Amino acid sequence: xxxxxxxxxxxxxxxxxxxxxxxxxxxxxxxxxxxxxxxxxxxxxxxxxxxxxxxxxxxxxxxxxxxxxxxxxxxxxxxxxxxxxxxxxxxxxxxxxxxxxxxxxxxxxxxxxxxxxxxxxxxxxxxxxxxxxxxxxxx
Numbered sequence: 001x002x003x004x005x006x007x008x009x010x011x012x013x014x015x016x017x018x019x020x021x022x023x024x025x026x027x028x029x030x031x032x033x034x035x036x037x038x039x040x041x042x043x044x045x046x047x048x049x050x051x052x053x054x055x056x057x058x059x060x061x062x063x064x065x066x067x068x069x070x071x072x073x074x075x076x077x078x079x080x081x082x083x084x085x086x087x088x089x090x091x092x093x094x095x096x097x098x099x100x101x102x103x104x105x106x107x108x109x110x111x112x113x114x115x116x117x118x119x120x121x122x123x124x125x126x127x128x129x130x131x132x133x134x135x136x137x138x139x
Contacts, residue, residue, distance in 0.1 A: 035108035035119035066136035
């Protein structure tokens, strides 16, 4: 099986090369459209120095079990109806946080379409935050 894959790659270098380039371009484009990713340490710096807002898009149940201090909770499923609550924070950097980082890009694109200029995503989401033993607030 592995030999066949290597044979295919050897016989179709141009096709495989184009696929790799398109995959990389797609990944970069999607990343930019949903906002750049920030690390945990960058997020802490942004909160402390730039007064960044944290938008937690996890379900209310997950949010109440532990979230970043002062985070705003608007669940992914109800974002369309509640996105107006963020209008007063348009002038601040906004970091979107989800469970593992997979839904933040979609919300980032929607926020940019609504006129938010400085939108970023937390790399690894709350799973990464919790794994780093950083403080969470339970409500």
